[in-house]
Amino acid sequence: MASFIIRRILIIIPMMFIVSFICFFLTELQPGDFVSQYLENPRISPEQIELIKERLGLDQPPMTRYVMWLKQIITKGDFGYSFAFKRPVIDLIWERMGWTISIALSTILFQWIVAVPLGIFSALHPYRMWDYILTFVAFIGISIPNFFFALILMYLTNSSGGLFSSQFIGAPLTWAKFYDLLQHVWLPIAVIGLSGLAGLMRVMRGNMLDMLGAPFVNSLRARGLPEKQVRKHVIKNALNPMISIAGMELPNIFSGTVITAIVLNLPTMGPFFYTALLNHDQYLVMTFLMFIAFITQIGNLLADILLAVLDPRIRMS
């Protein structure tokens, strides 16, 4: 088990190198660069543009810049400098990380708490009224774009998005502020959670139906176990495949909800990334992509470990 975890952690290192290479050259492929926005500005002369380019290091060939970037990361933990904010990108990302991760984790928690019991219920009463109703609602949830659902909910609740009422922004943390947060935060969690929730519920239902038809279930019944105990076995087996899904979900919520986060006016990394992309703020974009890749890796690592803990077949091979 220990060697399994160490092996899985060590694999992250070469993976991150490959990811850094891909991130760099993907952003490099984007037409233009940070100074492109100055080209049409009559107040900035071509000489000035050359000067800015030189100062930002954009006059160097891509390979050189990549090696330099990598060297800075490894030796100093310096992920580069945001052209637009004129601050180290790592600081910018840290500032938004707290909200990003807490909203993502609460969303996942919310999805699981709702989706798993509904999926189980649906599978235990298949092709009955409530199963059909849940299926119908689930497909609506999958079909509605998140940002649109956000707009509807904001309209219905007369909310302007954000996580705090204006008087609490920048105020020190008090119970009143926390209460205010709770009043706001359910909206993004419900909105972002809904589509994934519907999918999860369907997967859980499918897993349950698969497991209910598995031969060992018949064998358990033949041993005379009461239905409740049989169900426990079925649910545990049906839950395992869901764990790998959870591992993949974290990055999905980060990157898949950019527009929703803009609509909801959230202080998370999604909208921030979007602006950086438009600005050709190369180092910020690359670092953000690296960060998502890293979170994916961590998510998968945790999912694998959890799976190994729960499934002896994985633990022992």
Added chain:
Amino acid sequence: MSIIQVEHLKSFFKTDEGIVKAVDDVSFELRENEILALVGESGCGKSVTAQTILGLLKSPPAMIEGSIKYHGQELVGLSNKAYHKLRGKEIGMIFQEPMSAFDPLYTVGDQAAEAVAVHSKLNKPEIRDKIIAMFNKVGIPEAENRYDEYPHQMSGGMLQRMLIALTLACDPKVLIADEPTTALDVTIQAQVLNLMRDLQNEFNTSIIFITHDLGVVAELSDRIHVMYAGKIVEKADVVELFDHPKHPYTKGLLASRLKREMKGQILPFIKGTVPRAFEFPEGCRFHPRCPHAMEICKQKDPDPVAFENGHVCSCWLYLKQNKTDGVESQ
């Protein structure tokens, strides 16, 4: 004394393609201390019969009619709750694929203990001792250590022994063995068969042994019922059946067994295949494949004919012979 009395049992399934008559008007009895073999090709309704007895078929789609009496208690229509008291404790069942008869996430010991705990008042250490003793009895080496291992760590033969041990640890009066040796390789098959015979002698369990392998049956069973397409076509003692098979299907099955002299020849087989369950032919269901098929066979299902020594066979050949004297027995 009969323990299980099955009368005119029908297990039909409603499907999109029509009604599947998986078991159609089957009657038989299981006597105390005997091994009764249900023999037939795949898809002839052997397993469905077994699952019907244990109430394992979900209804709907299953439609069950007729009567199954266990010690006089009617099982058809019994509530699920009442069945829980019966399954495992009174009637145990072992399955064809030992690999898929265990929950992969729990140790074999835990699963055995769970089953025993449902049916007995023993405490945990007592249950553990009982199961380890049973593991030893079925010939599992290092039973103590094996108790805490997972199904995927065992071989098929080992798992089948464990399933037998687990089932017998609940002290059932009847054991239904659904092709318990089919998924095992030949040497292990023989071991498991010997084991079952020894255990039957020791625990006085009555066994319904389901198989398609006549060789297995010859070694093990007291009486044989041959099934074809959802019906029992012939019933006899094991010696009687092998020496004087009556039904053309039984004769075909016996002729299909391999012998050494057949080397280099085309092997004997029964022409055609078992018809699909929702399109069984009219009349005797075997007639399209039967070398002796007559006009009457296509029209009407034959009634069972009784011979000496409890030998029963459902075939027009014998019914005709009874009606019109002087027709030569073939």
